[in-house]
Amino acid sequence: MHLFKCSFNSRNKLNYHKKIMAKTLLLYNILSSGINARIIKKVSDVLKNRGFFIEKIETSKVGEAAEKLKNYLNDNKDLEMVVAVGGDGIINEAINVLAYTKIPLGIIPRGTGNAFAKDRKIPFYIKKAVDVFKKENIREIDLGIINDEKYFLMMCSCGFDVKALSALNPNLKKKFKILAYIYHGFKAFFTYKPVEVILRITDEKVLCKGYFCIVSNVRSYGFPMAQIAPDATIDDGVLDICMFMSRDKLSSIANILAIFVKMHINFKNVFYSRTAAEVIIEQDFTEDFNSDNKVPLRVQADGDIYCNLPVKIKVAKKALNIFLP
Numbered sequence: 001m002h003l004f005k006c007s008f009n010s011r012n013k014l015n016y017h018k019k020i021m022a023k024t025l026l027l028y029n030i031l032s033s034g035i036n037a038r039i040i041k042k043v044s045d046v047l048k049n050r051g052f053f054i055e056k057i058e059t060s061k062v063g064e065a066a067e068k069l070k071n072y073l074n075d076n077k078d079l080e081m082v083v084a085v086g087g088d089g090i091i092n093e094a095i096n097v098l099a100y101t102k103i104p105l106g107i108i109p110r111g112t113g114n115a116f117a118k119d120r121k122i123p124f125y126i127k128k129a130v131d132v133f134k135k136e137n138i139r140e141i142d143l144g145i146i147n148d149e150k151y152f153l154m155m156c157s158c159g160f161d162v163k164a165l166s167a168l169n170p171n172l173k174k175k176f177k178i179l180a181y182i183y184h185g186f187k188a189f190f191t192y193k194p195v196e197v198i199l200r201i202t203d204e205k206v207l208c209k210g211y212f213c214i215v216s217n218v219r220s221y222g223f224p225m226a227q228i229a230p231d232a233t234i235d236d237g238v239l240d241i242c243m244f245m246s247r248d249k250l251s252s253i254a255n256i257l258a259i260f261v262k263m264h265i266n267f268k269n270v271f272y273s274r275t276a277a278e279v280i281i282e283q284d285f286t287e288d289f290n291s292d293n294k295v296p297l298r299v300q301a302d303g304d305i306y307c308n309l310p311v312k313i314k315v316a317k318k319a320l321n322i323f324l325p
């Protein structure tokens, strides 16, 4: 039936379709800032012309993509690939269903920040992004997993960045795009009262305290220039940890600026490590220098706030198949 559906075009196209014909699911949130019906039609047309047989899952709220994708997979055992059209949020929902299924994920970047696409140099032009969807471009990469239940593709963290993320709302993102992140980043940085967290790397008996901690599997944080985990590799079986141990603003500004030249990892007040062991981050409730310390500190995963501390983080080796240029 699928072949018949594609055979209306021309003899040449039919032959082309017969060669590829990958059953592909498009996943997108129609209400997200970079998506509209015209974009989805364009993506669909490009994929169809290249010989992919597509079906669509349209969502309109956070969390819906993961739920619908899970149900779809239960009913469609012959699905060959998923294409997420959007930003880091919908990609995170997709990986939480696709982990260990071997079904490869393709990405067409249409989000606000597109941090993962920028880090991995995934093309933004639709036809170029689709060019990446070839068998030889499938990579088996690691994911991080929080509390044995939530996967992340890029990073999770706690500190002033989470305050900035929690101030963002969908309308601001839609209206001001990347400027909304920058504005709230600055505002959070200067108004945030640092809360002390304790980091433990279990097998290595490492214990240190600090005020901003990130566990990452990619090099950059938000922007390609912000190389917070400069040694991170996406498929090396380890996660990279970076922790700012100083709480004063001047040191923190120096640390942030040094990220852009990858010098921060040499600073005395920055802890940097790479590990395959379990990482535990918890709040130090014994510290009482500010009242914010009584409130549980929140943790973000791939740019969305996920849970409160404490968290237990592990690497999920070779968990995801993904198309990368």
Ligand SMILES: [Mg+2]
Binding pocket: 142, 216, 217, 232, 233, 234, 235, 236, 237, 238, 239, 240
């Ligand atoms: Mg790694």
